[in-house]
Amino acid sequence: LIETEKMYVxxxxxxxxxxMATMGxxxxxxxxxxxxxxxxxxxxQIYDWHKDYFLGELEKCxxxxxxxxxxxxxxxRRLHMYVVYCQNKPKxxxxxxxxxxTYFEELKQQLGHRLQLNDLLIKPVQRIMKYxxxxxxxxxxxxxxxxxTEELEKAVEVMCIVPKxxxxxxxxxxxxxxxxxxxxxxxxxxxxxxxISEQDSSFLSRAKERRVFLFEQLVIFxxxxxxxxxxxxxxxxxxxxxxxxxxxxxxxxxxxxCRFALSSRAADGSTVRFVLQASSPETSRAWVADxxxxxxxxxxxxxxxxxxxxxxxxxxxxxxxxxxxxxxxxRAPVMAAHCSPRVMVKCRGHLSPCAVLQCFTMTITSLSLxxxxxxxxxxxxxxxxxxxxxxxxxxxxxxxxxxxxxxxxSFLQSTAPYFPLS
Numbered sequence: 001l002i003e004t005e006k007m008y009v010x011x012x013x014x015x016x017x018x019x020m021a022t023m024g025x026x027x028x029x030x031x032x033x034x035x036x037x038x039x040x041x042x043x044x045q046i047y048d049w050h051k052d053y054f055l056g057e058l059e060k061c062x063x064x065x066x067x068x069x070x071x072x073x074x075x076x077r078r079l080h081m082y083v084v085y086c087q088n089k090p091k092x093x094x095x096x097x098x099x100x101x102t103y104f105e106e107l108k109q110q111l112g113h114r115l116q117l118n119d120l121l122i123k124p125v126q127r128i129m130k131y132x133x134x135x136x137x138x139x140x141x142x143x144x145x146x147x148x149t150e151e152l153e154k155a156v157e158v159m160c161i162v163p164k165x166x167x168x169x170x171x172x173x174x175x176x177x178x179x180x181x182x183x184x185x186x187x188x189x190x191x192x193x194x195x196i197s198e199q200d201s202s203f204l205s206r207a208k209e210r211r212v213f214l215f216e217q218l219v220i221f222x223x224x225x226x227x228x229x230x231x232x233x234x235x236x237x238x239x240x241x242x243x244x245x246x247x248x249x250x251x252x253x254x255x256x257x258c259r260f261a262l263s264s265r266a267a268d269g270s271t272v273r274f275v276l277q278a279s280s281p282e283t284s285r286a287w288v289a290d291x292x293x294x295x296x297x298x299x300x301x302x303x304x305x306x307x308x309x310x311x312x313x314x315x316x317x318x319x320x321x322x323x324x325x326x327x328x329x330x331r332a333p334v335m336a337a338h339c340s341p342r343v344m345v346k347c348r349g350h351l352s353p354c355a356v357l358q359c360f361t362m363t364i365t366s367l368s369l370x371x372x373x374x375x376x377x378x379x380x381x382x383x384x385x386x387x388x389x390x391x392x393x394x395x396x397x398x399x400x401x402x403x404x405x406x407x408x409x410s411f412l413q414s415t416a417p418y419f420p421l422s
Contacts, residue, residue, distance in 0.1 A: 001134050002058050009055055011115075011123045012047040018111045019104075019120075020044065029103055035095050039121075041088035045081055046124055068138065069151035072131070076158045082128045083162070087169035090235075092121060128166055132159040172213060175222055177238035186216025189290045193224065195277040211236045212276065214287065216294060217244050219262060221274070242274075244298060249291045257281035260288050 020040055028036050054075070061068045096104065096118050104117045113120075135156045142149045168188050175182070191213045198205040213220040222236035248263035248271075258281055263273045278284040 002055075002062070004130070004134075005050070005055050005058055008123060008127050009047070009051050011120055012043065012050065014111075014113060014115075015040065015117075015120050016044050016047045018113065019107055019117060022107060022111065032095075032099065032103065038088065038091050039095050039117075041085050041092060042081055043085065043121070043124065046085060049078065049081070066151075069135075069155040072135065072155040072158055073151065076162065079128070079158075079162050080165075082124060083165045083169050085124050086128075086166035087173045089121075089125065089170050090173035093118070096121065125166065125170075129163045132156060132163065135159055171211075171236070174235040175213070175220070175238060176235060178220065178222075178241075180218075180241075185218045185220075188213060188215055189294075190214040190287055192278070192283060192287070196221065197275045199273040199275065207277070210239065214290060218242070219244075219247065240274075244294055247291070247295065249288060249295065251284070251288045258284050260284050262291070 020036075020043075023036055054071075057071055058068075061071065100116060100118060108116060135152065139149055139152050139156055142152055165188075168191055171191060172182060172188060191211065193209060193211050195207045196210045196212075197207045209224060211222045211224050213222070219242045220238065221240040223239050225235040225237060242262060242264040246265050248265060250261040250263070253259040253261050253275055256277075258278045259275060260278070261273050261275045263271050265271050276284075276287075278287070
């Protein structure tokens with residue numbers, strides 16, 4: 001483990017102290033300006049951490065072997081930098097392929113390197129996949145020696161999860177044609193290839209192969225790019241998407257445990273139904289369970305079943321239940337927006353009513369919440385509320401904000417299919 005770590009750090013050094021340093025000192029061709037940052041991503045961060053910290057910590061484990069498992073468990077969050085690197089990797093590969101036989105070949109010759117740049121840039125991907133194999137070897141020897149394996153088993157689990165996230169994000173990075181911001185869709189929960197039939201009204205389309213990505217806020221349907229057409233790397237072309245606020249789910253379609261349906265409901269009440277054929281009942285159940293979990297989370301927020309606090313720019317929003325008493329809360333006014341669910345807004349000043357809502361929709365993720373509000377009336381407002389400039393006494397204005405969840409709610413579980421927004 002330590003010897004291969006030293007070799008890995010040396011390889012990263014060839015990139016950072018070789019290619020990156022040379023390009024920084026001598027500049028890059030005019031048509032490549034700005035692309036160099038995409039080529040290398042956050043590899044400098046990865047190099048510095050392994051060289052200055054992680055390698056030394058591994059070497060300490062020679063004298064204290066029991067520290068090894070703790071080291072990987074402790075730094076699970078830090079290893080997320082590999083997920084960031086892998087998400088950028090497809091874009092990097094595309095640029096490197098354009099210059100590999102010209103500019104980067106010249107640099108390789110100047111630096112006297114044996115390996116090409118693309119061979120070096122794949123090293124972080126290979127390394128993050130390798131740790132789990134090395135730890136599994138330790139686990140095997142610990143078991144034979146009759147030693148306690150609890151922490152080591154947890155370390156193996158961690159180093160199986162991180163590479164999976166890396167692989168997931170590399171696939172997402174190869175998605176073409178999606179105009180939204182992929183990082184704004186929440187955590188990627190599932191991805192898989194299905195045979196899908198689309199049903200619009202009474203029309204049922206011919207079944208097609210689709211790669212489907214399940215995010216906390218969105219389901220994305222994409223078409224795999226045929227490698228026979230000259231594409232060396234797997235890629236996907238965006239075809240369709242469903243927002244979670246418009247999503248319905250149905251398990252065991254026509255009694256088949258491998259089939260489930262995702263439905264998209266439009267504002268006019270029309271519904272488009274996608275029937276997905278999974279490769280196994282286990283895959284189908286896993287997808288349905290994750291979708292149910294997201295929809296149940298949304299429904300519980302909208303029903304106000306728990307009390308939570310959202311903070312933004314000095315305001316606090318209470319969703320569900322009643323706002324804290326002004327006698328116990330900090331000295332500040334509370335403005336009440338009458339809607340369902342109830343929303344209480346706390347600002348500087350005194351208690352006063354604020355608005356009646358025409359529309360209130362919400363998108364929930366594990367980390368954030370997005371609210372879309374249309375105000376119908378604004379009265380008795382404090383003199384300088386942060387939102388006053390966005391509101392008028394007559395007419396309506398739309399306000400969209402991303403709010404940070406300060407005190408998460410507890411959510412109930414459900415297995416019944418439904419549309420969460422009625």
